[in-house]
Amino acid sequence: MDVVMLYEAARSAGLLTAVTVAGSPANQTVHCVFRAPDETVLDGFALSRDYQIDYPAAWLTLAAGDTVEIAGSSYQVRDVRAIGDGSERRAFLSQL
Template sequence: MGLIERIYEAAANAGLLVSAEVAGRTVSVGFLCIDDNLLDGLVRSAAYTITYPLSLLPDLEAGHTVVIAGQTYQVRDVRAIGDGTERRADLTRL
């Protein structure tokens, strides 16, 4: 188990991660929902993102679905973070 996997395992044990179901598997991921005001505050927009070790979801790509807390999201984009052992996926709420 590499460093990033140990960090995510410790974060999961501390309750800092959420469970996500991807292709029938349940994994612990970091989940962010960032609200943003658009059009001078007339509209609110939310950006959904998960972070995870590459070894947990090596095949995750755009178009796949992720279920978090009963809500389904579609993956828009997956990018490497740092040395590539960690990934960030941008999601769209369905």
């Protein structure tokens, strides 16, 4: 199945989160998989959030330093990596 079709089906089912790219033409909004898993830091003495979004590469072009808004909170893109066969991207975020 095509990755875009998969994401469209997930969006239609309400499984994705709206992400607005700040500064893009008309503040472009796309629907992405949003994750905020806890990550152990400081040799296990603390937890930190590791914010991520996954999206089809055809829908969005992000780069380190870009700003996105998710559910009223702003995040800065730290890194973007291709996942799977390269048709999807994963952006690692820091909350502003």
